[in-house]
C-alpha cells in the first residue's frame with residue numbers, strides 16, 4: 001500500500017477524543033471532544049472567519065489571552081508548514097473547531113495540525129457547534145470563557161470562569177514582546193512565496209520597530225519595502241530609539257487591552273513629530289492613545305480576511321485582513337475642521353457618513369495638529385486609519401501584511417517608505433499598481449524566467 005493510501009486509511013478511523021467543554025461567563029455551554037493537548041485554559045472567546053491561514057492565526061501573538069473559534073468548518077486540511085508561522089510559539093489560550101483534520105493533504109505539509117498543537121501544548125476542542133457559538137458571541141458580545149478537557153462539569157466550570165481574570169486591563173504585549181533589541185533577518189521566507197518574489201531590495205531606511213508581539217510577515221514586508229529593521233522591546237524609552245538614529249519608527253500589532261500598554265504609548269507621544277511613524281493594529285491604537293484619543297472595546301471584534309474598508313482619500317475599497325477587539329473613537333481626537341471636512345462642523349452618526357459625503361474629514365488635535373480620517377470600515381462604520389497632516393505619521397487598524405488574507409492594502413508598506421523619503425503624497429498610491437509591484441505577480445514572472 002502506498003504511503004498516501006496508508007495515511008488516508010489512518011484518517012478514516014479518526015480516534016474519538018476525551019469529552020471537553022467550553023463554558024462562557026454568561027452560562028452558555030458548548031460540548032465537544034479534546035483533539036490536541038489536554039488541560040484547562042481561560043481566555044476571552046473570539047471567532048475568526050478566515051477560510052484558510054489557520055497556522056498564521058494560531059501563531060499570531062495578538063491572540064495571547066484569547067480562545068479562538070474558527071468559523072470555517074474543517075481546519076487543518078492542508079497541514080502545517082512552520083514557514084507560515086508568525087511567531088515561534090502559539091500565544092493563544094485555546095482553539096475551538098468544528099472538525100480538526102488528522103490527515104492533511106498538501107505538498108508543503110510537514111506535520112498534521114493536531115500533532116503541531118499537541119507538540120506546542122495547545123488545548124483544542126472539536127465537534128463544537130461553531131455556528132451556534134458564533135451567533136451567541138455575536139449577539140451577547142465578547143466575554144470570558146474556559147475550555148477544559150479535564151473538568152466537564154458545567155457548574156464547576158461556570159464558577160471558575162466567573163473567577164477568572166478579564167482581558168480588559170491586562171498588558172499582554174509585555175508577555176510576547178522581545179526581551180532585548182535585535183535586528184530582524186528575513187531568512188524564513190517560505191518556499192511558496194520565495195518562488196513568487198524577487199530578492200528583497202538593498203535596505204534604504206533604518207527602522208526601529210516597537211515589538212509588542214510583531215507578526216513575522218509584518219517585519220518581512222518592511223524588509224521588502226527597503227527597511228533595515230531593528231526590533232526593540234515594547235517599553236523602550238523614546239530617547240533610546242532616537243539614539244539609534246532611525247529614518248522611521250514602526251509600531252507593531254499586539255495582544256490585549258491597548259489602555260494597559262502605557263509603556264509604549266507614552267514613548268510614542270515623545271516620538272511623534274521627531275521621526276516618521278507608522279503603526280499597524282495595536283500600533284495604530286498606540287498612536288491614537290499618544291494623541292489623547294479614547295479607545296472603545298468592540299462588541300465582538302473583527303477577525304477574518306474579508307472586511308471591506310474604504311480609503312476615503314482615494315475612494316477605493318480594500319478587502320482587508322483584520323484582528324482586533326478594540327477600536328479608536330475618531331471624534332475623541334479633536335473638533336472637526338469644517339473647511340477640510342466638506343463644511344461639516346460637528347461629528348454626527350457613525351463614520352460611514354463620510355463615505356456618503358465623499359470626504360476624508362480632518363480634526364484639530366491639541367497636541368499634534370490636524371489629523372485626517374483616512375479609512376473607514378464599511379461593515380460597522382468604525383475608524384480604520386488616520387494620517388497626521390502636520391507631522392509625518394499614519395496608522396491603520398487592519399493588517400496590510402494579511403497573513404492570512406488579501407493583499408489589497410500592501411501599498412501601505414510602500415507608503416511608509418515614501419513617508420521616510422519625505423513625500424507629501426505618500427498615501428496616494430494606486431493599489432492595483434502596487435499589488436503588481438509587491439507580493440503578487442511581478443516577482444513570479446521573473447522567477448519563472450530564471
Ligand SMILES: NC(=O)CC[C@H](N)C(=O)O
Pocket residue numbers: 062252253254255256257258280281282283323324325326327
Ligand atoms: N492585532 C492587534 O494588534 C490587536 C490589537 C488589540 N489587542 C485589539 O484587540 O484591538
